[in-house]
Every structure is written in structure tokens, then in C-alpha cells.
Amino acid sequence: QVHLVESGGGLVQAGGSLTLSCAASGRPVSRYAMGWFRQAPGKVREFVGAITSGGGGTYYADSAKGRFTISRDNAKNTVYLQMNSLRPEDTAVYYCAATSALVLVTTTPEYHYWGQGTQVTVSS
Numbered sequence: 001q002v003h004l005v006e007s008g009g010g011l012v013q014a015g016g017s018l019t020l021s022c023a024a025s026g027r028p029v030s031r032y033a034m035g036w037f038r039q040a041p042g043k044v045r046e047f048v049g050a051i052t053s054g055g056g057g058t059y060y061a062d063s064a065k066g067r068f069t070i071s072r073d074n075a076k077n078t079v080y081l082q083m084n085s086l087r088p089e090d091t092a093v094y095y096c097a098a099t100s101a102l103v104l105v106t107t108t109p110e111y112h113y114w115g116q117g118t119q120v121t122v123s124s
Contacts (some may be wrong), residue, residue, distance in 0.1 A: 002026040002113045004096050009118030012086055016122070020081040022096030022115060030054070030074040033099050035111055036081045038092035038120075045095070047106040051079065059104045063089075086122045093117040 008020040022034065035050040049060040051070045058070050069082040079096055097111035105111070 002029065002032065002098050004098060004113055004115035006094060006096050006115040006118040009094060009120045011121045011123065014086060014088055014122055014124050016086050017082070017084045018086065018120060019083070020094055020096075020118060020120070022079040022081075024077045024079070024098070028074070029072070029077045029079065029098065031100070032113075033101060033104060034070070034072060034079045035097045035099065035105070036068075036070060036079075037095045037097060037108065037111075038090075039095070039117075040092040043092075045108055047108075048081070048094070050104045050106065052104060057104060059106070061106075083120070086120075088122045088124045091120060091122050093119050 003025045005023050036048040037045050039045040049070045051058045055072045067085045072079040095117045096115045098113040099111045
């Protein structure tokens with residue numbers, strides 16, 4: 001089992017940047033492909049992006065392409081979500097998740113472990 005803890009959320013003005021971290025403990029995070037999701041009030045949890053276990057491949061939702069970058073440091077058991085050019089509509093609780101899937105997957109049932117989330121608020 002792997003335990004995930006997100007950090008780095010906060011309040012930022014539109015156009016600003018934030019970097020979220022997801023620290024893993026338990027099993028090595030290198031065993032898992034990792035995803036980032038977000039959930040705004042009253043909305044379903046949505047896929048943001050994912051990265052392969054080795055870090056060589058990434059995939060992003062259209063809303064994140066060109067603005068967000070996922071990376072990982074398996075030696076530190078940590079995955080990152082760099083967010084640039086933030087918009088008010090990016091306001092949500094952001095979650096990291098781990099999956100044993102061998103390909104990048106985008107739906108919540110395909111992820112086995114979840115963090116508790118970190119709040120990101122973008123003011124206009």
C-alpha cells in the first residue's frame with residue numbers, strides 16, 4: 001500500500017503559478033503511474049494529468065495542456081504538478097493518485113490510492 005500526501009496549495013492571483021507536491025510513503029512510488037485530479041465545489045472530480053512510473057511519458061487534459069507540467073523524482077518518492085498561467089476556473093481541491101495500470105489512465109476508478117487533497121484558489 002502507498003500513502004500519499006499533497007502539499008503546496010494556496011491562494012494565488014490569476015496569471016500566477018503554483019507547484020503542488022505529492023509525497024509518497026509505504027511502497028516506492030516508482031512502482032506506480034501517478035495522476036493528478038481536481039474537484040471544484042459541486043462538480044465531479046476531473047482528470048488533470050498523469051505521468052508514467054519512470055517519468056518518461058505524460059498526458060494532460062485539454063484544460064491543462066500548455067499550462068501544467070507533471071514531473072516526478074522517484075528517488076525522493078515525490079510527484080509534482082507545476083501550474084502556470086492560473087485561471088479562476090482552476091480553483092479546486094487537487095488530488096494526487098497512484099495506479100498500477102501499465103498505461104496512462106484518466107478515470108478515477110482506475111486509481112487505487114489517493115491523497116487527501118490540497119486547496120488551490122485562484123483570485124481574479
